[in-house]
Amino acid sequence: MTAGALWSDPNSGRRILRSKSPSSATIAMLDATIWGSRTSRYRILGVTEKLRRLRDPSFFTLHERDQEVAVIVLDFCRKSVLGRDCGAYHFVMAATVPERRNEGLASVLLDAVKKHAIETVGRPGLGFAYVEATTEFSLRLSNGISHAIEATVPLTFFTRFTPRDEVSVEQAAPKDLQRIVDELQAVYADHELADFSASVRTDEYFLLRDGGRIVAGAQAEQIRLSVVEIPGVMGWILLNVAPRISFLRRIIDLDDLKIIRLSNLLVRPGEEAAFAHLAEALLDQCEARIGLIMLDARSSILDRIRSHVRMGLLSRAIRGAVMNRIDVVGMDAEMIEALSSRPLLVSAADVI
16 A cells, blocks of 8 residues: 555644545545434445545545544546546445544544545546435535535335346447447436446346347446444334345345346336346346446436336335535536536445
8 A cells, every 4th residue: 555645734633635545544444434314324335445436536544643543535537428428436435433424533534635636637627426315424424525516315115025037138249339339328418427448347237138229228236234223104114024034034134135236227218127136136136136326316217217217115215315415616607507507427436
């Protein structure tokens, strides 16, 4: 691990370091963190694997004497705004050691993080963060970073207790890559922040074909959570009753809950049913019961999926939304207006 000192205070013994890879203390801190909102709370399982998905990461850590007490993780990437290539920083996550929470330690890092991002993002550029809409800590931290644009991203769940496979579903081959990218660019022509050339991974992408024609496509990423709290009556049943019933425990294990994030969705008008078959097959192949779709609330693709696809019983129990908060650097008024008024793409490469 190579680390660079950004700031130090001899009187307090505090210093801020930036590194391109996480320390063992950073991993331990993130493993111990309980994420979520006022009611839905969880731990992320497999943090190390999740961090490997970052494109060009920076780990900003606050140290007191010899102890690492807080971290903010950034990921540099590139996005398209009105067809222009822009540098971008994704503010991925922030955490403090459990015994020092609520002391404002992560906030101490913000000045260093903001300074680094502004100096290195390029012009035009942007910074963005997905913030759970009812999480006080994340909202306070996001407010400290500042934002000029905000978009709502509902957490849309596709669920099946007993998903069925579909023989026509197949993993994409490397030769399919450019065709998939071209198809996605056409389907999402009215969205901003596209990055399909960088985010489509054929080892994670699956297609439903009719002869030689692609009728639906989706990229599938497994997310593993240990759920601590879920709101509502259904949430109470899942947490308190389901673990005692062997049938339900086999279907959904909240101590190691598999969620398949479905992104880079290829869903053309009139072919929503084909997408549902594809999504159900991916749940079956991944031995999961829950799929997560993240699209801007203004997206016509989301409207069509919600209107034409039966989302499943569990989708009623697990609800929520995140806010995509964006700040811009060196953008003209036309680009800012596009980000404010058009649906924004949630990339498959953005670590959620």
